[in-house]
Amino acid sequence: xxxxxxxxxxxxxxxxCCQLRPQVGDATGNRARADTAIRxxxxxxxxxxxxxxxxxxxxxxxxxREAASLAEPVPGPSTEHWQELAAEFGVTxxxxxxxxxGDGSLFNAAVIVDRSGVLAAYRKxxxxxxxxxxxxxxxxxxxxxxxxxxxxSVMVCYDVEFPEWVRLPALQGADLLCVPANWPRFPxxxxxxxxxxxxxxxxxxxxxxYIAACDRVGMERGNDWVGGSVIVDADGWPLAGGYASPxxxxxxxxxxxxxxxxxxxxxxNDVQADRRPELYAPEVLEGGAR
Amino acid sequence: xxxxxxxxxxxxxxxxCCQLRPQVGDATGNRARADTAIRxxxxxxxxxxxxxxxxxxxxxxxxxREAASLAEPVPGPSTEHWQELAAEFGVTxxxxxxxxxGDGSLFNAAVIVDRSGVLAAYRKxxxxxxxxxxxxxxxxxxxxxxxxxxxxSVMVCYDVEFPEWVRLPALQGADLLCVPANWPRFPxxxxxxxxxxxxxxxxxxxxxxYIAACDRVGMERGNDWVGGSVIVDADGWPLAGGYASPxxxxxxxxxxxxxxxxxxxxxxNDVQADRRPELYAPEVLEGGAR
Numbered sequence: 001x002x003x004x005x006x007x008x009x010x011x012x013x014x015x016x017c018c019q020l021r022p023q024v025g026d027a028t029g030n031r032a033r034a035d036t037a038i039r040x041x042x043x044x045x046x047x048x049x050x051x052x053x054x055x056x057x058x059x060x061x062x063x064x065r066e067a068a069s070l071a072e073p074v075p076g077p078s079t080e081h082w083q084e085l086a087a088e089f090g091v092t093x094x095x096x097x098x099x100x101x102g103d104g105s106l107f108n109a110a111v112i113v114d115r116s117g118v119l120a121a122y123r124k125x126x127x128x129x130x131x132x133x134x135x136x137x138x139x140x141x142x143x144x145x146x147x148x149x150x151x152x153s154v155m156v157c158y159d160v161e162f163p164e165w166v167r168l169p170a171l172q173g174a175d176l177l178c179v180p181a182n183w184p185r186f187p188x189x190x191x192x193x194x195x196x197x198x199x200x201x202x203x204x205x206x207x208x209x210y211i212a213a214c215d216r217v218g219m220e221r222g223n224d225w226v227g228g229s230v231i232v233d234a235d236g237w238p239l240a241g242g243y244a245s246p247x248x249x250x251x252x253x254x255x256x257x258x259x260x261x262x263x264x265x266x267x268x269n270d271v272q273a274d275r276r277p278e279l280y281a282p283e284v285l286e287g288g289a290r
Numbered sequence: 291x292x293x294x295x296x297x298x299x300x301x302x303x304x305x306x307c308c309q310l311r312p313q314v315g316d317a318t319g320n321r322a323r324a325d326t327a328i329r330x331x332x333x334x335x336x337x338x339x340x341x342x343x344x345x346x347x348x349x350x351x352x353x354x355r356e357a358a359s360l361a362e363p364v365p366g367p368s369t370e371h372w373q374e375l376a377a378e379f380g381v382t383x384x385x386x387x388x389x390x391x392g393d394g395s396l397f398n399a400a401v402i403v404d405r406s407g408v409l410a411a412y413r414k415x416x417x418x419x420x421x422x423x424x425x426x427x428x429x430x431x432x433x434x435x436x437x438x439x440x441x442x443s444v445m446v447c448y449d450v451e452f453p454e455w456v457r458l459p460a461l462q463g464a465d466l467l468c469v470p471a472n473w474p475r476f477p478x479x480x481x482x483x484x485x486x487x488x489x490x491x492x493x494x495x496x497x498x499x500y501i502a503a504c505d506r507v508g509m510e511r512g513n514d515w516v517g518g519s520v521i522v523d524a525d526g527w528p529l530a531g532g533y534a535s536p537x538x539x540x541x542x543x544x545x546x547x548x549x550x551x552x553x554x555x556x557x558x559n560d561v562q563a564d565r566r567p568e569l570y571a572p573e574v575l576e577g578g579a580r
Contacts, residue, residue, distance in 0.1 A: 125566055126564055128556065128558075130557075137566075158564075161495075162496070162565065163453030163496060164453070164454060164570035164571075167453070188527070192527060195491070195492075195495050195525065195527075198488055198492050198526060199492045201485070202453075202485075202489045202491070202493070203453075205489060206452070206489065235485065266418065267419060268418075268421075269418060269448075274416055274448075275452065276415055276427075276452075276455075277454075277571065279415065280457075280571065281567065281570065
């Protein structure tokens with residue numbers, strides 16, 4: 001790993017997003033497609049490699065029974081496979097998996113895996129559409145883990161549309177938030193950037209935190225996707241991606257993650273110190289503390 | 291007021307943003323410039339007319355003493371003048387004023403004024419840069435008031451960069467959030483939309499609430515501005531403005547504010563019901579309730 005690729009160095013961390021075309025039910029094929037992309041990302045210098053939501057299972061389950069048939073424990077076959085790749089290429093892999101909770105419950109989960117194994121696992125808290133018929137929602141905040149001296153967090157797709165949720169890892173000191181996603185395609189005005197990306201930009205900007213969102217492509221049982229993978233800096237500007245594309249692609253960006261440690265935006269302003277949390281949660285205060 | 295302009299009707303509400311060129315210290319001139327724009331907005335069918343932050347005083351005070359010399363009570367001369375214009379044109383005016391708190395304190399305030407007087411007043415909670423040397427921060431949430439059957443709220447400039455703060459009026463049922471602003475100009479990548487606008491788009495989208503942000507232009511004691519006034523719909527798409535312009539201009543958009551009452555974004559999703567507030571405020575819970 002060169003100095004320029006070392007997340008622990010003073011230089012840049014190369015972050016990659018692997019926009020894949022999974023097919024629901026084809027776990028073997030999906031894992032192979034991810035392998036190819038991880039190799040490409042590593043060959044491009046990628047150090048933190050992000051894959052989509054539900055990378056190995058695919059997304060468009062007919063029902064909970066089908067999802068259960070594609071679920072796996074965490075740690076499990078996919079995370080063990082990614083651990084091997086992480087060791088082989090010296091990368092950290094962030095990916096979505098369909099998690100078998102072991103007691104009949106299923107979770108739309110994401111993992112952060114390096115050569116040592118699963119550094120962190122997360123269960124999607126805000127479920128999208130028919131996911132509510134399949135998955136149990138998580139109830140734990142996004143984890144923040146050390147990756148070579150940088151702090152990396154993860155949440156899944158629709159989670160990132162809740163600014164309160166994005167705020168939590170930022171307050172825990174995350175430098176980079178990874179977001180495995182399967183963004184369903186919605187109509188938008190011509191020449192406008194997809195709103196999914198706009199929301200990521202805004203969330204990065206108000207937190208001064210890098211965000212790498214990895215989307216998918218490929219029609220699946222009538223569902224189509226934005227294909228809007230993007231890596232944005234701590235000011236919210238796209239370093240790679242930032243537009244819709246129907247293509248399988250590997251985005252790579254050199255990120256100065258140390259910039260996320262600087263929350264100052266004027267001589268008298270700091271995006272975290274300027275918060276007034278005592279004024280923000282009336283429903284919690286009214287329901288509990290008062 | 292035609293049916294199409296009636297905020298109480300089932301049709302559209304015409305919202306206007308008057309991007310002005312105030313000069314600090316020239317209260318008489320600034321009020322006259324605002325008058326001209328309000329007339330233009332009304333002539334274009336405007337029903338809710340938004341003016342910038344600190345419309346009458348200007349922004350770039352040398353110190354608190356100068357700000358005090360330009361401050362006025364609320365209600366006071368400016369709000370009484372706007373009340374007269376509101377009556378003459380049948381409009382509701384939302385504008386920023388430098389408020390004299392009466393006890394030596396100054397507030398960066400905003401008012402919602404109609405023919406009956408000041409419907410609501412708000413004091414900026416998140417102060418920007420040297421404002422901290424001049425103003426006392428507010429400590430009350432954004433008010434939400436009925437304007438002809440629609441619910442209108444207001445906050446000021448930097449306030450809108452705190453998603454927790456934008457969430458409050460949305461949870462109180464605001465259909466339209468008005469944001470008087472003086473957005474300082476920052477560098478940005480060529481061809482990128484100003485991040486101030488991106489943040490407004492995202493905030494509208496995650497709340498399904500219209501936002502009308504009214505910026506200013508005109509170099510003032512070395513300070514330059516984005517000139518990025520914008521009116522966005524409940525999906526976050528700009529209906530008017532949405533780009534930087536150095537020009538004085540009046541933006542007008544027909545807004546179907548009733549769309550903000552529909553928080554559904556899929557058969558199983560609602561942007562408010564999907565929130566998990568019990569998980570969002572660890573610092574409040576840790577500091578207080580637990």
